[in-house]
Amino acid sequence: MANYLKIFNIPNHYQFHRGGQIDNGIIAYETWGQLNQNKSNALLILTGLSADSHAARHSANDTAGWWEYMIGPGKAIDTNQWFVICASSLGSCKGSTGPCSPNPRTGQAYRFDFPDLCLEDIANTSVLLCQSLGIDRLHATIGPSMGGMTALALLLKHSEYCKHLVHIASGMASPPFSTAIRSLQREAILKDENFNQGHYSAANWPEEGMKFARKIGMLSYRSATEWADRFPRSLKKVPEHAFGSEFPIESYLEHHANQFVHKFDPISYLYLSRAMDWFDGHSYAQPRGSNPLGRVKLDGALIIGAETDLLFPVALQTELHQLLQKAGIKSELVITNSIQGHDAFLVDQQTFTQLVGDYLVQSAV
Secondary structure (H helix, E strand, C coil): CCCCCEEEECCCCEECCCCCEECCCEEEEEEECCCCCCCCCEEEECCCCCCCCCCCCECCECCCCCCCCCEECCCCEECCCCEEEEECCCCCCCCCCCCCCECCCCCCECHHHCCCCCHHHHHHHHHHHHHHCCCCCEEEEEEECHHHHHHHHHHHHCCCCEEEEEEECCCCECCHHHHHHHHHHHHHHHCCCCCHHHCCCCCCCCHHHHHHHHHHHHHHHCCHHHHHHHCCCCCCCCCCCCCCCCCHHHHHHHHHHHHHCCCCCHHHHHHHHHHHHHCEHHHHCCCCCCCCCCCCCCCEEEEEEECCCCCCCHHHHHHHHHHHHHCCCCEEEEEECCCCHHHHHHHCHHHHHHHHHHHHHHHCC
């Protein structure tokens, strides 16, 4: 366990949304800034599938984080003003308890004995973490991608726990195209001969399955418009063997797949991927057909999408915005012209810095 991580001990006999429980579970998290006296300046950042708690550098870890441009003194999420919390998701392999963690009853990794994981479980343990810090209500929850759906799960399960929502590149549920992409990723991992029903090792890692899963993912994270700009078709090389890598886009996919393959645990990937596809915010409508967000109490929301996002197209952000408005919640919808597709929130720094920073400034008034 990295010594810069803070640890929250999940209460024993923690019950999962779909049944099952764990003991001795932990959530690894990091914080930036200082909690004010009345504990009203807390922001919770909920991560995408493969991200961890290290969203930005801080005094205990000077390594750049996955949202470095967004978080820090004087930045859009200004840690001179806000107390920021980011945790590695329950079920991940980034310090928090997940299927690759040892089961205290056996001493061996849970593997598929880990309970069925839902985004509601990630949301619930995130609230428990924040409550353990004395935070009765968050000023805002900020969630991109999977984190956006987890933020909705949090609001649906804890309707008054957040004053504001910043929801990025996500939606009330995964559309069929997104589920198809993730289904193919899971299939690639499961069919790798080294996966061995989850009994793989560092020496026999399901590399090919993880590489294919990452390449499939990369096809959906960025846009064809961006790739047309970055990879002119005229640029190609002589392949090393018949049907070998010839075009720049092939090298790009291979490079990113090789970088990722040993950085994430295959079973954790399966669990988190499935949790995304299982989540359906519409199922919370009571009675059926009513507004599922009708009981949510928010002072305001910012919903951001990108025109080029294939995974979570703009119709999903529009739907969420309209549901919030029908629930009487002040909601602002912004669809950017970022060409980077689903990953725009990681890459289009100028646009997203402006949007998130301005909203937080206005929300503090």
